Amino acid sequence: MTPSPFAPVIPFDPPALDGVAIATAMAGIKVKGRRDVLLMAFAEATTVAGVFTTSRCASAAVDWCRANIVDGKARALLVNSGNANAFTGMKGRAATKASADMVAQALGIAPEEVMLASTGVIGEPLQTEKFAAVMDELVGSLSPEGWDDAARAIMTTDTYPKAASRSVEIGGKTITINGIAKGSGMIAPDMATMLSFVATDADIPADVLKAMLSNGVAKSFNKITVDSDTSTSDTVIAFATGTADVLITDVAGPFADALDDLLLELAHLVVKDGEGCTKFVAVTVAGAESDSSAEKIARTIADSPLVKTAIAGEDANWGRVVMAVGKAGEPADRDRLAIWFGNVRVAVDGERDPAYSEEVVSAVMRKPEITIKVDLGLGSGTNTVWTCDLTKAYVAINGDYRT
Amino acid sequence: MTPSPFAPVIPFDPPALDGVAIATAMAGIKVKGRRDVLLMAFAEATTVAGVFTTSRCASAAVDWCRANIVDGKARALLVNSGNANAFTGMKGRAATKASADMVAQALGIAPEEVMLASTGVIGEPLQTEKFAAVMDELVGSLSPEGWDDAARAIMTTDTYPKAASRSVEIGGKTITINGIAKGSGMIAPDMATMLSFVATDADIPADVLKAMLSNGVAKSFNKITVDSDTSTSDTVIAFATGTADVLITDVAGPFADALDDLLLELAHLVVKDGEGCTKFVAVTVAGAESDSSAEKIARTIADSPLVKTAIAGEDANWGRVVMAVGKAGEPADRDRLAIWFGNVRVAVDGERDPAYSEEVVSAVMRKPEITIKVDLGLGSGTNTVWTCDLTKAYVAINGDYRT
Numbered sequence: 093m094t095p096s097p098f099a100p101v102i103p104f105d106p107p108a109l110d111g112v113a114i115a116t117a118m119a120g121i122k123v124k125g126r127r128d129v130l131l132m133a134f135a136e137a138t139t140v141a142g143v144f145t146t147s148r149c150a151s152a153a154v155d156w157c158r159a160n161i162v163d164g165k166a167r168a169l170l171v172n173s174g175n176a177n178a179f180t181g182m183k184g185r186a187a188t189k190a191s192a193d194m195v196a197q198a199l200g201i202a203p204e205e206v207m208l209a210s211t212g213v214i215g216e217p218l219q220t221e222k223f224a225a226v227m228d229e230l231v232g233s234l235s236p237e238g239w240d241d242a243a244r245a246i247m248t249t250d251t252y253p254k255a256a257s258r259s260v261e262i263g264g265k266t267i268t269i270n271g272i273a274k275g276s277g278m279i280a281p282d283m284a285t286m287l288s289f290v291a292t293d294a295d296i297p298a299d300v301l302k303a304m305l306s307n308g309v310a311k312s313f314n315k316i317t318v319d320s321d322t323s324t325s326d327t328v329i330a331f332a333t334g335t336a337d338v339l340i341t342d343v344a345g346p347f348a349d350a351l352d353d354l355l356l357e358l359a360h361l362v363v364k365d366g367e368g369c370t371k372f373v374a375v376t377v378a379g380a381e382s383d384s385s386a387e388k389i390a391r392t393i394a395d396s397p398l399v400k401t402a403i404a405g406e407d408a409n410w411g412r413v414v415m416a417v418g419k420a421g422e423p424a425d426r427d428r429l430a431i432w433f434g435n436v437r438v439a440v441d442g443e444r445d446p447a448y449s450e451e452v453v454s455a456v457m458r459k460p461e462i463t464i465k466v467d468l469g470l471g472s473g474t475n476t477v478w479t480c481d482l483t484k485a486y487v488a489i490n491g492d493y494r495t
Numbered sequence: 496m497t498p499s500p501f502a503p504v505i506p507f508d509p510p511a512l513d514g515v516a517i518a519t520a521m522a523g524i525k526v527k528g529r530r531d532v533l534l535m536a537f538a539e540a541t542t543v544a545g546v547f548t549t550s551r552c553a554s555a556a557v558d559w560c561r562a563n564i565v566d567g568k569a570r571a572l573l574v575n576s577g578n579a580n581a582f583t584g585m586k587g588r589a590a591t592k593a594s595a596d597m598v599a600q601a602l603g604i605a606p607e608e609v610m611l612a613s614t615g616v617i618g619e620p621l622q623t624e625k626f627a628a629v630m631d632e633l634v635g636s637l638s639p640e641g642w643d644d645a646a647r648a649i650m651t652t653d654t655y656p657k658a659a660s661r662s663v664e665i666g667g668k669t670i671t672i673n674g675i676a677k678g679s680g681m682i683a684p685d686m687a688t689m690l691s692f693v694a695t696d697a698d699i700p701a702d703v704l705k706a707m708l709s710n711g712v713a714k715s716f717n718k719i720t721v722d723s724d725t726s727t728s729d730t731v732i733a734f735a736t737g738t739a740d741v742l743i744t745d746v747a748g749p750f751a752d753a754l755d756d757l758l759l760e761l762a763h764l765v766v767k768d769g770e771g772c773t774k775f776v777a778v779t780v781a782g783a784e785s786d787s788s789a790e791k792i793a794r795t796i797a798d799s800p801l802v803k804t805a806i807a808g809e810d811a812n813w814g815r816v817v818m819a820v821g822k823a824g825e826p827a828d829r830d831r832l833a834i835w836f837g838n839v840r841v842a843v844d845g846e847r848d849p850a851y852s853e854e855v856v857s858a859v860m861r862k863p864e865i866t867i868k869v870d871l872g873l874g875s876g877t878n879t880v881w882t883c884d885l886t887k888a889y890v891a892i893n894g895d896y897r898t
Contacts, residue, residue, distance in 0.1 A: 405894025491808025
């Protein structure tokens with residue numbers, strides 16, 4: 093697999109997080125010789141909140157988390173790559189129970205305090221004996237280090253590990269937020285998943301954490317798209333250990349800002365590792381009747397195969413942007429539309445901009461990061477969605493994956 | 496351009512249609528030396544009905560037709576390829592008026608009786624002088640022959656002309672329906688359009704024709720998708736000359752059946768010429784709560800890039816079908832799902848079918864025509880949507896088009 097041109101060059105080395113211990117192991121879930129299981133253990137008072145896929149065919153692990161996250165308490169997280177434990181019926185449900193029991197027994201906690209996530213091939217029964225074989229090793233090697241290993245252990249077709257860290261000063265104390273993510277966009281072969289796990293040492297009641305996480309995800313992971321395919325297993329979970337002894341009860345404020353910022357960085361890292369991605373694209377729609385109308389139009393542009401292939405071809409094909417605005421079904425007036433690629437206005441008042449130079453816009457299209465802006469001229473609604481281009485490599489990766 | 500593997504080998508040679516005269520010419524709209532203008536003239540009593548794009552950024556020709564089709568009368572149709580006259584502002588509106596005036600004067604009819612369609616590049620002003628230069632030639636060469644030429648004149652990136660004919664015996668008389676279409680699916684480069692024109696010698700009141708056409712399009716053109724991108728210019732117009740002296744006032748019956756059948760053939764011809772298409776795919780969803788729920792799920796499967804790339808790779812990747820069912824947002828119960836590729840059941844009761852053989856299903860996937868069937872096990876709603884695969888050729892065609 094060719095690494096994404098956006099792969100970070102500096103390894104992830106965040107500060108350790110008090111109250112979080114990490115271990116990884118090679119369980120041989122799909123292939124031997126790579127770390128494919130991640131265990132995280134959390135301090136006693138840790139609160140938890142999660143956001144999960146909207147799929148009607150959610151994975152067994154998602155079902156487990158949904159059922160057990162309601163009390164807002166968690167002590168451990170077990171994640172495997174190589175098998176999604178999705179569409180596995182009764183066997184899948186039994187596997188989640190067995191996995192949680194195993195972790196609970198090893199750590200002396202309740203099974204309901206164990207969060208689970210699985211990513212990889214669908215429809216294959218998950219063999220929990222493989223967890224059993226490495227459980228002692230995992231528990232024995234738990235340590236505050238290992239965030240980079242953790243980010244690597246949850247990868248499937250990702251070409252680089254995705255991680256981010258933020259520090260915030262609150263009441264004279266330093267709060268840390270660390271997060272990891274995996275996924276080649278909303279889409280990945282065989283529904284390998286967009287997963288993200290975030291931990292902080294702040295003390296945050298579960299309902300506050302849930303509100304902040306939902307707000308943050310709405311502005312980050314829910315604003316990215318590789319090709320509009322929604323995974324069965326999408327999962328973002330945040331843990332707050334409380335060990336820094338800083339209580340946060342405000343859903344807005346410096347902590348929420350730092351969390352938002354971290355989630356957005358992780359979301360961008362996912363898009364930049366989108367399958368076959370060579371361009372990172374921000375699509376901004378302004379002048380809409382409402383922010384949600386702007387989002388729907390931005391998403392329609394970002395999901396359009398015609399727009400995405402044009403970007404892959406470095407073609408400033410603004411006609412396709414008009415097409416996407418037209419098909420979005422939201423209020424739009426053809427004769428008020430203006431469109432920019434980068435800072436170059438290519439269309440205005442419902443016609444090609446008479447001043448625009450193909451040469452200047454071509455230079456914009458050759459850059460690795462591209463912005464498309466549309467002004468509808470109707471109101472003050474605005475929104476941004478991030479996506480990548482659609483390349484032959486995308487087709488190759490997804491046409492040849494399973495066989 | 497490599498021809499689609501589904502290109503028909505027998506040229507189209509339908510019976511002439513009394514009351515319809517055809518002419519084509521080389522106007523040099525985009526390139527010189529190819530027939531790019533089509534004129535059809537219709538008998539005096541001809542009724543007309545149309546179905547147009549739902550785009551909020553419709554082309555000037557679509558605006559013209561919508562405004563002038565309301566009285567149900569038409570005497571002429573002028574179509575050009577090479578320029579879509581879309582996103583051309585005031586100039587575009589002026590061009591439609593000038594074109595209709597020109598045809599009206601040449602044929603001695605009213606401008607409102609002239610239907611217009613344009614397909615090709617977007618955002619370029621349409622130069623009506625090019626029509627003026629060939630108008631005498633067009634009017635002078637009008638003849639009942641020339642259906643194949645007509646189908647060719649409206650092509651843009653189509654790799655073959657699309658046409659179909661049906662005959663129906665009604666009251667001891669033979670009624671003919673001829674139709675042509677263009678488009679590489681719902682999508683085509685620079686929003687070149689899905690256009691279709693149908694004519695019959697039956698005598699059909701405009702409101703009946705409109706009802707039949709709407710019914711027929713709902714079951715044919717509105718059930719196909721290449722990649723979900725909606726053109727600014729999609730247009731289907733039916734003309735009934737009445738010259739066969741057979742009055743039809745029933746929206747159901749043998750004529751409607753023949754019309755439905757013809758529209759479906761044309762729609763399938765469009766999908767089979769979808770850009771980069773190597774596989775023709777029928778997606779049937781059964782056991783849904785309603786027919787419309789089944790259609791939404793079938794369309795989600797048919798639009799999923801992950802499903803379409805898997806088919807291009809001849810991979811029976813049923814996990815992606817589960818994913819698409821899950822993301823459709825319609826009622827579905829993971830644990831009741833069953834999935835077939837061709838006649839091979841690959842999943843049942845929410846798990847991989849224990850009896851399924853990869854070898855047998857691989858043989859199914861190597862065929863040029865593939866059916867995917869999903870049974871939701873919830874109700875009796877059923878529906879079918881047709882699509883093609885997503886190949887590297889699609890990316891190449893659309894990444895390299897404009898530059």
